Amino acid sequence: MLTRKQVQEAQRKALQYMEKAGVVLSPKDRENISVADFGLSDLERQGGQILTFFNTDRISAKIIVLFPWQILPEHWHPAIGKDIGKEEIMRVRWGEIYLYVPGEPTPHPRGRTPEGEEGNFTVWHEIILKPGEQVIIPPQMVHWFQAGEHGAVIDDYSSTARDLQDGFTNPKITRETKIIES
Amino acid sequence: MLTRKQVQEAQRKALQYMEKAGVVLSPKDRENISVADFGLSDLERQGGQILTFFNTDRISAKIIVLFPWQILPEHWHPAIGKDIGKEEIMRVRWGEIYLYVPGEPTPHPRGRTPEGEEGNFTVWHEIILKPGEQVIIPPQMVHWFQAGEHGAVIDDYSSTARDLQDGFTNPKITRETKIIES
Numbered sequence: 205m206l207t208r209k210q211v212q213e214a215q216r217k218a219l220q221y222m223e224k225a226g227v228v229l230s231p232k233d234r235e236n237i238s239v240a241d242f243g244l245s246d247l248e249r250q251g252g253q254i255l256t257f258f259n260t261d262r263i264s265a266k267i268i269v270l271f272p273w274q275i276l277p278e279h280w281h282p283a284i285g286k287d288i289g290k291e292e293i294m295r296v297r298w299g300e301i302y303l304y305v306p307g308e309p310t311p312h313p314r315g316r317t318p319e320g321e322e323g324n325f326t327v328w329h330e331i332i333l334k335p336g337e338q339v340i341i342p343p344q345m346v347h348w349f350q351a352g353e354h355g356a357v358i359d360d361y362s363s364t365a366r367d368l369q370d371g372f373t374n375p376k377i378t379r380e381t382k383i384i385e386s
Numbered sequence: 387m388l389t390r391k392q393v394q395e396a397q398r399k400a401l402q403y404m405e406k407a408g409v410v411l412s413p414k415d416r417e418n419i420s421v422a423d424f425g426l427s428d429l430e431r432q433g434g435q436i437l438t439f440f441n442t443d444r445i446s447a448k449i450i451v452l453f454p455w456q457i458l459p460e461h462w463h464p465a466i467g468k469d470i471g472k473e474e475i476m477r478v479r480w481g482e483i484y485l486y487v488p489g490e491p492t493p494h495p496r497g498r499t500p501e502g503e504e505g506n507f508t509v510w511h512e513i514i515l516k517p518g519e520q521v522i523i524p525p526q527m528v529h530w531f532q533a534g535e536h537g538a539v540i541d542d543y544s545s546t547a548r549d550l551q552d553g554f555t556n557p558k559i560t561r562e563t564k565i566i567e568s
Contacts, residue, residue, distance in 0.1 A: 225408075225410075226407075226408030226410075228407075228408075228478075228479050228480070228517045228518045229518050230518035230519060233518060257475075257477060257520060257543075258475055258520065258522065258543075260473060260475075260522065262473050262545045263445055263473060263475070263543060263544065263545055265447075265475070265541075265543050291442060291444050291445060293439075293440055293442075293445070293447070295439065296410075297410050298410070335410045336410045336411050336412035336415060337412060338439060338440065340440065340442065359447075361439075361440075361445060361447050361543065362445065363444045363445055
């Protein structure tokens with residue numbers, strides 16, 4: 205869970221990153237940045253700041269902001285009904301990310317996972333993405349990613365997003381973020 | 387048709403617009419801007435400059451650049467096989483566009499069609515889109531759009547694009563652009 209103050213602080217910072225990256229926002233967008241801690245209450249190390257431009261029954265687009273070294277925890281987009289699972293294309297606008305997918309583990313990867321959490325990160329084939337670079341993540345593929353030292357701003361294009369139904373490796377994760385008004 | 391020189395000049399100008407709009411491009415993107423005259427050989431008034439980031443069998447994203455008052459001619463995205471037609475979301479990054487869709491014709495619209503071409507523009511319900519504003523264009527909906535006096539840079543998100551199979555109101559239009567090496 206996060207306090208309202210933590211959420212507001214993360215929203216404010218995410219907005220600064222988006223502006224630095226040249227993301228053009230409407231006044232409504234500015235109010236719509238969501239902050240996800242994945243139920244881990246450790247936003248600085250694991251979480252994400254997400255602005256959804258739209259999410260129809262066919263397509264979706266978001267901006268994802270990661271702060272320096274922040275991790276979007278390992279997950280996948282499962283088949284749901286007739287949907288074979290979300291197809292996602294990540295394109296970096298600003299900063300740098302380290303994306304991990306199934307395949308030959310990369311020796312000396314740049315990603316750094318929190319101590320004691322090794323079991324929650326099972327794929328280690330590294331793809332480094334810099335501004336203007338993009339990659340397709342097929343449906344159901346397990347993946348996680350982490351921003352580099354300056355953080356990152358990502359254009360995230362996909363088929364319909366059903367975030368609440370994503371699968372996560374870490375059994376402690378819940379996709380909904382609880383906010384406490386303290 | 388266009389001469390190679392016209393194409394190169396339009397590509398060069400489109401790149402300038404994208405840079406002005408803060409679009410982050412890879413070296414490959416810079417070589418991949420396509421110029422469409424819709425077979426009308428009148429690029430300045432009717433045409434578009436398009437950079438496709440990706441086009442999978444589910445989703446697609448493009449950047450569309452329109453020069454000042456340039457028109458993307460009236461068209462629609464038909465059903466093809468199991469696809470009910472392309473769903474498209476246009477979001478303006480820079481400049482301004484006047485989008486026309488079916489509905490109550492807007493009195494004194496801002497769009498200006500070329501003389502003698504009135505019959506090729508049948509929908510006149512105007513939606514003005516400025517930076518950070520977006521609109522969903524449902525499958526099969528007839529539409530056309532025109533940039534304002536400064537031109538426009540548009541993020542174009544959609545389901546799979548099958549441009550060559552789009553329908554056009556103007557019977558003279560062919561979606562492929564012929565380039566003559568002169």
